Amino acid sequence: MQLLDGKYVSNKLKQEIAAEAAELAMQLGRKPHLVAILVGHDGGSETYVASKMKNCEAVGFRSTLIRFENTVTETELLHQIEKLNLDREVDGLIVQLPLPKHIDPEKVTEAIDYRKDVDGFHPINLGRMQRNLPCFIPATPYGITLMLKEYGIETAGKHCVVVGRSQIVGLPMSILMARNTQPGNCTVTLCHSKTENIAKYTQKADILIVAIGKKNFITADMVKDGAVVVDVGMNRETSTETKSGFKLYGDVDFEPVAPKSSWITPVPGGVGLMTIVGLLKNTLAAARKEVYV
Ligand code: NAP
Numbered sequence: 001m002q003l004l005d006g007k008y009v010s011n012k013l014k015q016e017i018a019a020e021a022a023e024l025a026m027q028l029g030r031k032p033h034l035v036a037i038l039v040g041h042d043g044g045s046e047t048y049v050a051s052k053m054k055n056c057e058a059v060g061f062r063s064t065l066i067r068f069e070n071t072v073t074e075t076e077l078l079h080q081i082e083k084l085n086l087d088r089e090v091d092g093l094i095v096q097l098p099l100p101k102h103i104d105p106e107k108v109t110e111a112i113d114y115r116k117d118v119d120g121f122h123p124i125n126l127g128r129m130q131r132n133l134p135c136f137i138p139a140t141p142y143g144i145t146l147m148l149k150e151y152g153i154e155t156a157g158k159h160c161v162v163v164g165r166s167q168i169v170g171l172p173m174s175i176l177m178a179r180n181t182q183p184g185n186c187t188v189t190l191c192h193s194k195t196e197n198i199a200k201y202t203q204k205a206d207i208l209i210v211a212i213g214k215k216n217f218i219t220a221d222m223v224k225d226g227a228v229v230v231d232v233g234m235n236r237e238t239s240t241e242t243k244s245g246f247k248l249y250g251d252v253d254f255e256p257v258a259p260k261s262s263w264i265t266p267v268p269g270g271v272g273l274m275t276i277v278g279l280l281k282n283t284l285a286a287a288r289k290e291v292y293v
Contacts, residue, residue, distance in 0.1 A: 001258050002151075004230065004265045006273035009150045013277045017284055018059040024287055031062040032287035034092040034118065034279075035084055039077070039103070040070040043246075044236055045096045052094075055276045061283060064090075074103045078111050085113040092118035092283035097168075115292040118282035121168060130175050134291045136282045141173040143274030144209065144230055146281075148183040153207075153228055153263060160186035161205035163198065163218070163251075169211040169232055177207070198222070215249040220256035229257060229264040232271045248272075 025031045034056050038049045049065060056063035066080065077095075084090050093116040099105050109117075114124040120136035128135035137145075148155060160177040164170035170190065177186040189201050193212075202208055202222040210218050211232035223229060233251025241247060250267030258264050265271055285291050 001261055002263050004147055004151060004263050004270060006147065006265060006270040009147050010273040010277045012150070013146065014055070014059050014280065017280050020284060021060040024284070025060065028287065030089065031060060032091050032283055033062040033064070033089055034094070034283045035064045035066060035090050037066045037068065037077070037080065037095045039068045039072055039096070039099055042098070045098070049096050052276060052279060055280060056283070059280055061280070070100050074107065077103060077108060081108065081111045085116065090116060091287040092116055094119045094279070116286060118279060118286055120172070120282065126172065129172060132179055132181065136285070136291060137176065137278070138168050138172045139278035139282065140169045140232060140271060140275045141176050142278035142281070143276070144173065144271060145176055145183050146277060147274050151263065153183065155183040155207060156185035158186050158206035159189070159204055160207040160209065161189045161191060161201050162209045162211070163191045163202065164211035164232070165190055165192040166211065173209055173211070210251040212251050214251055216251070216253035218252040218257060220253065220260055223257050223260050225260055226262045227260070229261045230271060231265050231267050233267060234272060
């Protein structure tokens with residue numbers, strides 16, 4: 001078993017991004033700029049946004065966090081997005097999900113200018129991704145492909161099973177692995193909560209990517225010997241063992257699954273760190289007008 005080490009790969013790629021950002025800042029006369037909007041005070045969201053902002057600063061980007069209380073109206077939020085869409089000094093714009101129930105996340109996602117949509121959730125970006133056209137790829141699936149590439153994992157001709165079909169992780173991941181690209185060219189099976197006998201599929205996976213949000217769901221008997229296992233799950237539980245008061249668990253039961261796999265991501269220290277890299281690379285591309293002019 002070998003580790004798909006998110007810490008190592010993300011540090012390496014962040015150094016490259018920092019060098020490219022410095023060069024771009026000289027050309028533009030300003031730093032690449034990411035704006036994040038955070039509504040409310042959800043503990044997980046606070047942590048993820050803080051980490052995104054910190055990582056932006058670490059690679060020499062400018063980052064701005066705009067906060068709203070849970071009581072913000074949909075109209076107010078859409079108005080703020082429109083202002084940022086028009087702001088020429090803003091390259092990337094993200095709205096941290098989930099949003100309060102009275103705000104329609106689809107409306108918000110579609111309100112963001114697709115040329116600034118560095119989360120890659122806008123239907124134009126998702127459609128272009130499916131067609132293998134230049135676009136912003138959703139940060140988590142993007143980060144996973146960067147990691148597979150970095151470790152030279154052969155994907156062509158392999159059977160990839162993706163568990164979970166969310167719009168931000170599982171579904172785009174399945175498309176990327178099926179596309180005629182490297183990584184890609186897999187035969188893909190996409191499983192979800194209505195799939196009967198999931199183990200029947202996961203046991204046949206050469207590459208198993210799990211994004212469901214259920215602690216230790218994938219057990220050793222569900223994994224083929226020698227499989228590449230990518231665990232997207234981030235299940236936060238309160239803990240007295242850690243300084244933060246929380247402990248993260250993946251969707252894969254790491255201890256028993258690791259010895260069966262050829263490669264595996266740890267949680268933490270795997271996909272989460274690569275998601276940040278995906279976001280940073282998209283933001284850099286947006287500032288460079290590399291995807292859209
Ligand atoms: P989500 O929107 O809640 O979607 C979960 C998906 O899993 C759905 O497609 C659901 O099926 C499926 N599912 C749920 N229970 C299942 C079961 N028992 N068997 C099979 N499929 C099941 O979740 P998400 O946003 O994709 O996130 C998934 C996990 O990844 C969470 O732990 C989240 O925190 C984590 N995450 C991590 C990162 C990172 O950077 N590491 C980024 C994003 C998310 P249906 O469609 O049928 O309901």
